[in-house]
Structures are given as structure tokens and as C-alpha cells.
Amino acid sequence: MISGTSELQKAVFSVLSGDATLGGLLGGARIYDAAPDNAAFPYVTFGRISTTDWSTATERGSEHFLTLHCWSRGKGKKQALAIADAVAACLDDAALPLDGHHLVSLSFLGSETAYDDRFLATRGVVRFRAVTEPVE
Template sequence: MSLPLDSPALALRAAIHAALVTDAALVALLGAPRIHDVPPGDADFPFVTLGEAVVADWSTATEAGTEQALTLHVFSRSGGRAEAFAIAARLQAVLHDAALALEGHRLANLRATTAEVRRESDGRTFHALVRFRAVTEPV
């Protein structure tokens, strides 16, 4: 993932991607390090995508800061919800309160907030949405 990291949102995404692709338990659940910013059209299942980010100013009178709400997506076709739930739980375990190193920014906190699993309209794909809240500060 070679993106300019001058924004806290891009720095956080790069750090999350690096943490996820190196987590052996997650890679085992996925069958390979299938964590994508944008998945290829022929992506193998299951896989994770780095989804939407909402970035807001979190500055105080004396300190600059950013609050981010980030959604990770899990897509599974294992025939049930269990695989999507297992991958979602692993994402939460890896990232909740993780001390990630961000280029040009400091991660004050990263918290898992919600997770849900739903069946997609094709009837065979299960989609987990795992949401996180992060606060970052410039270094």
C-alpha cells in the first residue's frame, strides 16, 4: 500500500492494513492475506476491505486532533454467518486498543464500536460491517 501519508486518515488506513496482513490468525481465517483497499473483481472469498471513513476535527484550544469513524467489511460465502462472525471478531481483537504506528501522526486510541453481519441480496454472500473509532494527533 503505497499512498501519500500526509493525512491522518491515510496514515491510519496504512497502519491498519499493515497490522492485518501480518496477523497470522486472521490470515489463516482468510486463507491468505486478503485485505484490500479496493478488492479485485475476481477476489477470492473470504476477504476484508477497508471501507468508509468519516473524518472530523477533534482539536482542542491547544492541541490539534482528528476523530475518525472507519468501517471494515468482511465478505464470506462459506454457507453461513459463522465465518463472517469469526473474521469480524478477529478484526476486533487485532485492532481494538492496538498501539499502531502512524506515519506523521500519533494514534491516541482505536476502539471497536460495533459489528453486524447481514446476508447480501444474492442470498449466498454474508457481509460483516466492523466499525472502529480512532483519535489521532499530529506529531
């Protein structure tokens, strides 16, 4: 794969699943690409990942915008905010190993938290920007 998107998602999943602080907030390694129907709250899911060409005249590269969703049924927004903060702390400026690619940068862009009526839960949305280059 030229862009490294799949490898980026695997590395993010691995780092989040192995983080003790986040695991404590979630009650275990509850990180999902798509949450199972019976998933216990709280948990984190992958949201939108968009990738664009970031090549220069001499180097190939990709720019990725990665969104993670932090789901909580705790009272108010406190739990969702704490989970979103832990996700941001894990990933901002992290040096993640990617098979076949080099992670040039991974930066926290921002977050928002709101109640989601469809799921009767509070959802924190955390956004990141990453740049990768294929290892040639």
C-alpha cells in the same frame, strides 16, 4: 495531511495483513482497499472512513470512524462472524505506528452481520473509532 486518515488506513492494513489468525481464517492476507473483480472469498475490505476535527484550544487532532467489511461465502454467518471477531481483536486498543501522527486511541464500536443479496455473500461490518494528533 493534517488528519492522518491515510496513515491510519496504511497502519490498519499492515496490522491486518500481518496477523496470523486473520490470515488463517482468510486463507492468506486478503485485505483490500477495493477488492479485485476476481477476489477469492473470504476477504476483508475497507469501507467508509469519516474524519472530523477533534482539536482543542491547545492541541490539533482528528476523530476517525473506520468501517471494515468481512466478506464470506461460507454457509450461514459462522465464517463472517469469526473473521469480524478476528478483525476486532487485532485492532481494538491497538498501538499502531503512524507516520507524522500519534494514535491517541483506537476502539471497537460494534459489528453487524447479514446476507448481502447483491454479492451473494455474507458481509460482516466492523466499526472503530480512532483519535489521532499530528506530530509537531
